[in-house]
Amino acid sequence: MPPRKLVAGNWKMNGLAASAEMLEAFRRAHPAPACDVLVCPPATLIAGLAGRGTALGGQDCHPEASGAHTGDISAEMLRDAGAEAVILGHSERRTDHGETDALVAAKAATAARAGLTAIVCVGETESQRDAGRALEVVGGQLAGSLPPEADPAGLVIAYEPVWAIGTGRTPSLAEIGEMHDFLRARLIERFGAEPGAAIRLLYGGSVKPGNAKEIFAVGNVDGGLIGGASLKAEDFGAIVAAAG
Numbered sequence: 001m002p003p004r005k006l007v008a009g010n011w012k013m014n015g016l017a018a019s020a021e022m023l024e025a026f027r028r029a030h031p032a033p034a035c036d037v038l039v040c041p042p043a044t045l046i047a048g049l050a051g052r053g054t055a056l057g058g059q060d061c062h063p064e065a066s067g068a069h070t071g072d073i074s075a076e077m078l079r080d081a082g083a084e085a086v087i088l089g090h091s092e093r094r095t096d097h098g099e100t101d102a103l104v105a106a107k108a109a110t111a112a113r114a115g116l117t118a119i120v121c122v123g124e125t126e127s128q129r130d131a132g133r134a135l136e137v138v139g140g141q142l143a144g145s146l147p148p149e150a151d152p153a154g155l156v157i158a159y160e161p162v163w164a165i166g167t168g169r170t171p172s173l174a175e176i177g178e179m180h181d182f183l184r185a186r187l188i189e190r191f192g193a194e195p196g197a198a199i200r201l202l203y204g205g206s207v208k209p210g211n212a213k214e215i216f217a218v219g220n221v222d223g224g225l226i227g228g229a230s231l232k233a234e235d236f237g238a239i240v241a242a243a244g
Contacts, residue, residue, distance in 0.1 A: 003200045005035040005216065005243040006156065006223035008119060009230025010059065010087060010204075015041050020049055025233035026240075027053055034244025035223060039230065040087055043073050050082025057085035057119065060093060063106035065113070075107075075114035085117035087225070089145050091162045101144030109147040112154050119156040119202070119225065120145050122183075126163035134161075135182050142186055152195040156202060157183060158225040164205030166227060173218055176203055180220035209238035216243050 011019075023039060030037075040057040041049060049056055058078040062069050065076050078086055088111065089104035108118040122141040124134040138159065146155070159179055164170050171179075180201050188196030203215055204225030215221060223243055229235040 003198055003222050006038060006200050006202060007033075007035055007226060007236075007240045007243050008038040008040060008057065008085075008087075008156075008158075008202065008223070009226050009236055010090070011039070011041045011231060012059070012092070012227060013042060014231055015045055017045070017048060019045065019231075020052075022231065022233050023049060023052065023054055026237050029233065029237050030240055033240050035240060037240055038085055040085070043078065043081070046078065046081040046083050055084050056082055057087060058083045058116075059087050059090070061086050061088070061107055061111060061114075061116075063103065063110050065110065075111045075116050079114045079116055083116060085119055085156070086111050087119045087121065087158075089121045089141075091121065091123055091160055091165060095162075101141055104145040105147045108145065108150065108155075112147075112149075112151060117154050117156055119158055121158045121160055121204070121225070123160040123162050123165075123205070129161070129163065134179065138179060139182065139186060142183065143190075146190075152187070152191040152199050156200045157187070158202040158204050159183060160204035160225060166206070168206050170206045170211060170215075173214060176215060176221065177218045180218065184220045207239060209235050209242070212239040212242035 038055045038057050061075040062072040088107045093099045111118040122138045124137040128137045187199050200222040202223045202225045203221050207224045
């Protein structure tokens with residue numbers, strides 16, 4: 001049986017205290033969604049949004065639990081603020097901050113120790129896909145971004161083709177299906193048939209109300225990691241409804 005679908009909203013560097021109204025508007029319109037819902041706001045908003053009925057996550061964490069790391073936030077701090085999950089290895093972190101697979105794996109390990117679900121992101125650039133290396137690149141990221149001791153019960157994998165994030169472009173359904181089937185096979189190979197089949201595989205990259213239903217119908221797509229559309233209650237609600 002496929003895993004229950006998950007729709008996770010990544011607010012990125014957007015949102016102030018007033019953004020709580022967007023979440024309230026979403027909850028009023030969708031009091032009992034047919035899928036799991038997670039919202040990952042800026043860390044400054046997590047504590048203020050906690051306890052309102054929607055699961056929350058962070059957008060990054062430091063690999064250490066504490067220490068002299070000015071400006072960073074630990075997995076334990078996210079958990080203490082009310083988070084249940086954390087996005088790791090997003091392409092914007094890999095590009096803007098030079099994050100390596102090894103660093104993402106270290107962060108995934110500390111997330112697990114803090115009791116957070118690690119949403120590990122993988123994805124190829126346009127040039128890598130055009131060169132026919134998409135599976136090679138994404139497979140390498142997956143292998144390198146998971147710690148050796150990873151517990152599949154605490155993992156979610158998000159496939160985000162870098163060239164589709166925020167561009168309005170999306171891969172074809174066949175391309176999405178090929179990549180998700182490939183990732184599922186790699187997870188089963190690493191963790192075994194049952195645990196590997198239970199890890200949720202999210203698709204991210206210009207998911208909108210108009211294309212969400214057909215994307216979520218693709219085999220091995222267990223939901224989505226939603227960027228800009230998660231900032232609008234109506235759009236996010238429509239995507240959540242499509243996953244149900």
